[in-house]
Amino acid sequence: MSKSNENFYFSSVNTDNLTRLKNREALINKYDNDKKLKYNVMIIDIVALEIINELYGYDTGNNILKQYSEFLQSFVPHEYEIYRYCSDKFALASLGKKSEIEYKKDILNILTQTRRINFYVKQLKINIDISVGISINEVNALQQASIALKKTKKSNSRFSFYNESMLRNQNIHNFILVRDIIKFAIQENRVEAYYHPIVNKKKEIIKYETLMRITENDNVYLPESFLKIAIKSKQYSNLSQQLIKKAMLNFENTDHDFSINICFGDVVDENTISLLDNTFLNNKNLAQRVIFEILECDEIKDYDILKEFVEKYKKIGVRFAIDDFGVGYSNFSQILSLKPEFIKIDGSLIKNIHEEKRSLELVKAIVLFSKALDIKIIAEYVHCKEIFDILCDLGIEEFQGFYFSQPVAKI
Missing domain, CATH: 3.20.20.450 (EAL domain)
Incomplete structure (x- = not known):
């Protein structure tokens, strides 16, 4: 395999085909494989996308995912790297320390703007909402943000910050x-x-x-x-x-x-x-x-x-x-x-x-x-x-x- 082919291969396996964002594999390779690196992650889950898929078809769901990825790229502060994490989830990752209050401000801005967006698919207007799980300045922040997201969805809240009690409960359940x-x-x-x-x-x-x-x-x-x-x-x-x-x-x-x-x-x-x-x-x-x-x-x-x-x-x-x-x-x-x-x-x-x-x-x-x-x-x-x-x-x-x-x- 030539060097150019190798570069193409690694680029393709680290890129989401639908949104052209970096994918989960790229996120893990950059942040999660280093077990000493402290970083920040928000996982954003589009609420009830599976219902949109059932009602209007997967092409409509995919169109919303593409439009939402474009919104994130245009709206989210440049300090965050944006990833298509999986199916109906996106992840925002960053290095550097910010206070919980600063993160809450960013999250509330994203939540508010998401609710204001009208997604148009074949003249059909669709609105969405999101749930968010956040881990700040932690090793294994990706896993911890996933745990926080489960807490958000279980408690029917809009977002949750990871804390150690979540991990204990999650470990027992797991x-x-x-x-x-x-x-x-x-x-x-x-x-x-x-x-x-x-x-x-x-x-x-x-x-x-x-x-x-x-x-x-x-x-x-x-x-x-x-x-x-x-x-x-x-x-x-x-x-x-x-x-x-x-x-x-x-x-x-x-x-x-x-x-x-x-x-x-x-x-x-x-x-x-x-x-x-x-x-x-x-x-x-x-x-x-x-x-x-x-x-x-x-x-x-x-x-x-x-x-x-x-x-x-x-x-x-x-x-x-x-x-x-x-x-x-x-x-x-x-x-x-x-x-x-x-x-x-x-x-x-x-x-x-x-x-x-x-x-x-x-x-x-x-x-x-x-x-x-x-x-x-x-x-x-x-x-x-x-x-x-x-x-x-x-x-x-x-x-x-x-x-x-x-x-x-x-x-």
Whole structure:
């Protein structure tokens, strides 16, 4: 992909097709990915747009969205960046400190002017109203503004400022909601395996990493949205076992190598061990093709138990990889004593390696000692050609990331 094509790609994926505003992805990339950055967000929700869609059709609703985006661009103070956040929502984001009184003034101006606007669609005059959620000078302001917006709509008010009591209530509600999503997904066999290709320098697929997803109607939930709650609610083992069964079954009649993520909770779970033993007993060929990626999703509490697990399955041909290497592991010597065949360099070191000298030097060091120990390296989070070329020059031979492919449901 040429530089101009890359720029076009990143521009297109960060732009809303309807309004030509920057989209939610652009907002997250600029503000929310930096976990130390304090910023300000207002989320503006057009009230009852779904009713307008039902009465007059989606073309009318889309026309209103375009007209409202033009209003925001012409009326909102220049200190705010305007985003099409999702469906019927816009977001205004800014840096810098303003008082709550100053924000109230801005919000009331937007609310008042919104009510005064007449939207015309095919000679039809339509008026709208909005609800607003605001977070001021906070880390994770986007999430907090979303919580404030829910409060606004629930209380039937016009706007709400985020406060910590909202987060406590939201966390309790979210825990119960996600816990039940996990519970019913297990009961209804909706824990799905997705597969992320791993390629060589020629960009040829050489194996797949198995990834966990939960499906619910048209929704596909990623692990970051449910895994911590699965562990807290004692449901992780059932999720893991369902994933292992499906992955083993899918690869049973193929020649592909594949990896499965294993954390210490799996290692000490009797049912998971029994499942692995029975699977390999019935199909010895699978053991020769599977790679267990050791995760630190919870702390490794006993390295002797982990070593016994590794040695047991190495005897029947299973290979091992250390995932997210470079950060997170408190004891490198203990990890390396497991004698893994592969190391997967942590994505936080890879994704900005073309911009951060520190990341480049750390990766160089990992490559040097890995080669000395005859350990193969896999670089994940490769999202552009520039990073791929740097990694190739460093002598890395296996790669994974959206530059090559997104995870797929079938192989």
